[in-house]
Amino acid sequence: xxxxxxxQKTFQGKTVLSDISATFEQGKTNMIIGASGTGKSVLLKxxxxxxxxxxxxxFYDGRDFHQSNRKxxxxxxxxxxxxxxxxxxxxxxxxxxxxxxxLNVHSKMSESEKDDRVNTCLKxxxxxxxxxxxxxxxSGGMQKRVGIARxxxxxxxxxxxxxxxxxxxxxxxxxxxxxxxxxxxxxxLTTVIVSHDMNSVMxxxxxxxxxxxxxxxxxxxxxxxxxxxxxxxxxxxxxNKLVRTFKGMQ
Amino acid sequence: xxxxxxxxxxxWKMFSNRESFSTYxxxxxxxxxxxxxxxxxxxxxxxxxxxxxxxxxxxxxIVSPLLPKYIIGLATRxxxxxxxxxxxxxxxxxxxVGSQIAGGIGTMRITEQIDALEVxxxxxxxxxxxxxxxxxxVMLPALAVLSGALGIWGGWLATIFGDLSPVEDYIYGIQxxxxxxxxxFAIIKAFVFGFIVTSISAFKGYNVKGGALEVGxxxxxxxxxxxxxxxxxxxxxxxxxxx
Numbered sequence: 001x002x003x004x005x006x007x008q009k010t011f012q013g014k015t016v017l018s019d020i021s022a023t024f025e026q027g028k029t030n031m032i033i034g035a036s037g038t039g040k041s042v043l044l045k046x047x048x049x050x051x052x053x054x055x056x057x058x059f060y061d062g063r064d065f066h067q068s069n070r071k072x073x074x075x076x077x078x079x080x081x082x083x084x085x086x087x088x089x090x091x092x093x094x095x096x097x098x099x100x101x102x103l104n105v106h107s108k109m110s111e112s113e114k115d116d117r118v119n120t121c122l123k124x125x126x127x128x129x130x131x132x133x134x135x136x137x138x139s140g141g142m143q144k145r146v147g148i149a150r151x152x153x154x155x156x157x158x159x160x161x162x163x164x165x166x167x168x169x170x171x172x173x174x175x176x177x178x179x180x181x182x183x184x185x186x187x188x189l190t191t192v193i194v195s196h197d198m199n200s201v202m203x204x205x206x207x208x209x210x211x212x213x214x215x216x217x218x219x220x221x222x223x224x225x226x227x228x229x230x231x232x233x234x235x236x237x238x239x240n241k242l243v244r245t246f247k248g249m250q
Numbered sequence: 251x252x253x254x255x256x257x258x259x260x261x262w263k264m265f266s267n268r269e270s271f272s273t274y275x276x277x278x279x280x281x282x283x284x285x286x287x288x289x290x291x292x293x294x295x296x297x298x299x300x301x302x303x304x305x306x307x308x309x310x311x312i313v314s315p316l317l318p319k320y321i322i323g324l325a326t327r328x329x330x331x332x333x334x335x336x337x338x339x340x341x342x343x344x345x346x347v348g349s350q351i352a353g354g355i356g357t358m359r360i361t362e363q364i365d366a367l368e369v370x371x372x373x374x375x376x377x378x379x380x381x382x383x384x385x386x387x388v389m390l391p392a393l394a395v396l397s398g399a400l401g402i403w404g405g406w407l408a409t410i411f412g413d414l415s416p417v418e419d420y421i422y423g424i425q426x427x428x429x430x431x432x433x434x435f436a437i438i439k440a441f442v443f444g445f446i447v448t449s450i451s452a453f454k455g456y457n458v459k460g461g462a463l464e465v466g467x468x469x470x471x472x473x474x475x476x477x478x479x480x481x482x483x484x485x486x487x488x489x490x491x492x493x
Contacts, residue, residue, distance in 0.1 A: 045365070048369050049368075049369070050365055050368055050369065070267055073371065074371040077369065077370060077371035078371060080369060082366065082369045084362045084365065084366060085362065086361055086362055088361060088362040088363050088365065088366040089363075090363055090366075091357075091358075091361075091363075101370070102370050105370055105371065105372060106370070106371070160369075
């Protein structure tokens with residue numbers, strides 16, 4: 001479980017995150033949604049420690065990340081897997097070496113154990129055939145799947161996904177959503193996804209937090225979101241024709 | 251001054267929270283190949299021709315019959331060892347390797363690969379930059395020594411094929427009044443230039459914000475800033491070590 005308490009973040013005098021608190025439970029796909037520029041990615045990067053909050057705390061199963069020393073932070077980081085918006089695979093490494101990279105950093109496994117673990121993860125995302133290819137030789141959807149394999153290779157407890165569907169066709173996006181959802185269930189992960197894709201929200205959003213101009217406006221789940229009160233959320237939701245149609249059918 | 255402060259903080263960040271020695275050792279050898287061995291041909295080619303041109307121009311400028319012909323060899327040796335081998339190699343190195351380092355690290359920055367390293371708990375500055383700096387500080391002196399040798403050989407070839415002077419005079423010239431300290435002086439200069447080029451280029455790439463345009467700009471700035479810093483350091487080192 002991840003708890004964030006009263007997170008604030010300012011860049012050059014502009015408040016990007018204002019007093020954000022939330023609880024992301026284990027075994028659930030937790031989603032942070034909102035329009036572009038509302039601070040979703042900044043919040044995610046603050047949670048994983050890429051940004052230092054101006055105020056507030058992030059707790060990983062009770063461990064305060066930003067108050068921990070380097071050694072404790074390294075332990076928490078070994079339990080974190082992250083899928084970046086553009087996959088962020090290392091260009092100079094093959095698919096297998098990308099997946100293997102966190103093991104080389106954090107694990108004391110033997111080389112054959114690492115090979116087995118990499119093969120298992122690549123098989124889990126359906127990419128065992130692409131192990132020796134370079135990232136530039138595979139499609140965007142495959143790169144996302146490699147990113148997921150790299151994120152889970154350390155048997156992570158926390159999975160973070162920044163816009164996992166961006167730049168993907170609807171079918172591939174759906175497949176990535178399902179893969180993230182299945183992996184969350186299978187390994188009982190605490191998964192946090194930043195997205196503005198309403199299809200994803202309605203498919204896998206077990207906890208949903210809506211942000212608007214750096215503020216948390218609403219929280220709930222996919223069953224309650226269509227009846228939510230805040231105007232900002234309704235404007236965001238019903239700008240999508242599919243959602244309007246779906247709401248009309250209910 | 252602000253940029254200088256950021257540069258010093260960047261250097262400090264590299265040395266704090268380091269990775270294991272074995273990690274650096276492996277990366278160091280990879281970088282020696284990438285930035286050193288792969289620069290061999292270009293620096294060798296440039297040095298050979300620069301040496302040949304120095305010999306030709308010396309011969310062209312010796313108009314007085316009172317001046318001995320061995321001056322061609324002596325001047326080629328002095329210019330190559332004292333200035334051309336370390337400084338010209340460093341400037342070619344900045345053009346080739348500096349832009350490559352800034353472009354590579356800058357691309358990693360904008361494609362979030364550096365963020366991925368940080369999320370994994372790796373000190374990205376140290377992991378990406380430290381092996382490059384050490385490789386630069388080892389390989390550029392080696393390249394400078396090679397450059398000096400090839401430049402003097404280029405002068406010898408020009409002397410033969412251009413019929414500038416008897417070969418014996420050229421050989422005598424490159425041995426005459428030789429000051430042994432000039433070789434370590436050139437190596438010290440190349441060592442400092444290696445640090446300058448790799449650290450400045452890495453700093454420029456590491457701090458890229460934006461997209462492809464900014465990466466291109468960082469590559470250009472890496473080369474220009476490195477060249478200016480090389481020339482400034484060249485003056486300071488000459489003033490300090492030769493006076």
